[in-house]
Amino acid sequence: MSLLSIRTNKSKGIIQSYQSGFSTAYRLVDLVLISLLYFSLLYLQQLDINSRSLIPLFVCIVGYMVSAEALDLYRSWRTSSTILMIRMTAVAWLLTGLVTLSCAYFFAHLIPYPNRFILTWLLGLFPVLTGWRLLFRRLLRAYRKNGHNTRTAIVIGSNKLAYSLARQLEDNEHLGIRFAGFFDDRDEQRLPYELREQTLGSIEEAIEKARANEVDYIYIAMPMSAEQRITDILQQCSDTTANVYIIPNFFIYNLLNSRWQTIGSLQILSIFDTPFEGPNHILKRMEDILLSSLILTLIALPMLVIAAAVKLTSPGPVIFKQTRYGLGGRPIIVYKFRSMTTQDNGNQVRQATRNDARITPLGAFLRRTSLDELPQFINVLQGRMSIVGPRPHAVAHNEEYRKLIEGYMLRHKVLPGITGWAQINGFRGETETVNKMMKRVEYDLDYIHSWSVWLDIRIILMTLFKGFTDRNAY
Known part of the structure; x- marks a missing residue:
């Protein structure tokens, strides 16, 4: 079940993607590696470097940056799969390669190097761009697993959905998200038996912990029918600096290729959709x-x-x-x-x-x-x-x-x-x-x-x- 990050925008009620603090560093690393590989190949093949040398490099960098931004490649990948990250990198690289090779073919008189050099460079970029991401991801996960760069999370609502989330957080230590307990306003007798010991207090107590900066993530696991209650909780959460997430109980449906779509400024979620679009x-x-x-x-x-x-x-x-x-x-x-x-x-x-x-x-x-x-x-x-x-x-x-x-x-x-x-x-x-x-x-x-x-x-x-x-x- 995907988690939807809700960030308040008073002018428009839209869902925005979360931008990682590492995004600027990611961009710089990509730029450095693309340029470093380019000039390294020029040096190894003993090709002259002049002002026109920058043309294919400029086209490649612009193409990759535009593709990467369009694919949201520089977002936080903390809770996303490695396969998805590599797939998005591959798509960005492929689009960049097509643009660069097309320019090299149609504007050959402006580029001082043979097409085989451009092709060698582009083929070498894929393992470089994916390799450093995989290495950094492995190091970051090991770092988080040892208790560093971690975030504290609580769940509002004690139910099966909340329990599933807690299990996932505990089973995936590499995410660096430490589960700190459930919070629910119901009497203990109304709570699932297996969650009673881990239910630490009321929702108001959860909000107070967030106001005291003791919580980084708040996950709201309540049924969609409790719309007014969720709205009240979100209003209280707006007085904190915690990241707030809603876990919608879409598990009651047989989700089929669900995805976000935009109609004007309104974002909608498809429940039954086809994978063969675009x-x-x-x-x-x-x-x-x-x-x-x-x-x-x-x-x-x-x-x-x-x-x-x-x-x-x-x-x-x-x-x-x-x-x-x-x-x-x-x-x-x-x-x-x-x-x-x-x-x-x-x-x-x-x-x-x-x-x-x-x-x-x-x-x-x-x-x-x-x-x-x-x-x-x-x-x-x-x-x-x-x-x-x-x-x-x-x-x-x-x-x-x-x-x-x-x-x-x-x-x-x-x-x-x-x-x-x-x-x-x-x-x-x-x-x-x-x-x-x-x-x-x-x-x-x-x-x-x-x-x-x-x-x-x-x-x-x-x-x-x-x-x-x-x-x-x-």
């Missing part, structure tokens, strides 16, 4: 176009052979077209090699079962090996599907399960896929019980929540090794 959408689409084009080129001949075999072994069309739900729950037409004697595509669609009489002998082989799915790479190229994503179900099944499984339709926040996280984890083929479908949906939502290009690659590789055949596929 650059992620472009990245995912590029991945699908490149891979589907390559795969279709490789499987063109096998698809012709399968098409001829389907046509020769049973009457009916080669391609079975079925309406399914795509992105946003909008109907799409999905292609498959026909594997049955019937073509169900209405309000009643019966799933294939073991020894199903509708399946042709060739169809049984195609379904067992997933070869009947090959035409769906055309769907991917058309933009109706993705290579990796939740498997699309027949419209009749969607309408059935959306009434039985909470959050079922959230799987349509992304394009449906040929293979997916659920399929490589054993939930492929028939889902004869609601529990099996629930597990499939659980994996689908986990994929949407955790999406990355690397996860897609992992799923594709696992599909190659174990995803084409399955005992549940018939």
Whole structure:
């Protein structure tokens, strides 16, 4: 659960990101390392240094500073993951590299050095920019773990959410946040049994400790329904110098890619959202176009052979077209090699079962090996599907399960896929019980929540090794 730092702004009720006291030093270190590497390479390659030498350095520094500021790279990373920090650094470096190389190409007459020098310099920057951050983070965490550079924190509210926060603070000593206890106005008998000993007093006593500068962080863990009470506490906290945080009880929802958005001066939090917005959408689409084009080129001949075999072994069309739900729950037409004697595509669609009489002998082989799915790479190229994503179900099944499984339709926040996280984890083929479908949906939502290009690659590789055949596929 993320923690939201609230800082009072009397002119506008907006949420601002917290700026670390180290931010200026971080900027200086980046500037020094970028410049030091640049001039070191010039010296090692015995290249002349003149006034034009500063042009690529200036472009790189400006590009990196703008990218880093846009990505909020110079904020406090005390409570953020190392992976996220490295990812943001990598994005800033990549954007900087693109800008610098573009300038080197289009304004080559202004730059006195060959492109291979600029490329070598830029490639060397990534390990330098990430390396010093990792080293400093490790040293800072060790320093905090030994009791230095620490902050004292209390929690207002004694409940499960507050307990979870306290456990996280105690289990992550490297954060340098020492938990000092809970404060709650309720009688001891109304408090959870396991929190009674650690509940040190009333909320007023908590505020007094903050006024006496005995507390650095105040975390408010109260239900959102207690809006007026939270407002009163925040007003009292404004008379202290403590950093105040609200832990919203959004855990009651199945958060899916929640993120802050801005409408004018108002900030809103999305609860159910798609990971494929902006650059992620472009990245995912590029991945699908490149891979589907390559795969279709490789499987063109096998698809012709399968098409001829389907046509020769049973009457009916080669391609079975079925309406399914795509992105946003909008109907799409999905292609498959026909594997049955019937073509169900209405309000009643019966799933294939073991020894199903509708399946042709060739169809049984195609379904067992997933070869009947090959035409769906055309769907991917058309933009109706993705290579990796939740498997699309027949419209009749969607309408059935959306009434039985909470959050079922959230799987349509992304394009449906040929293979997916659920399929490589054993939930492929028939889902004869609601529990099996629930597990499939659980994996689908986990994929949407955790999406990355690397996860897609992992799923594709696992599909190659174990995803084409399955005992549940018939």
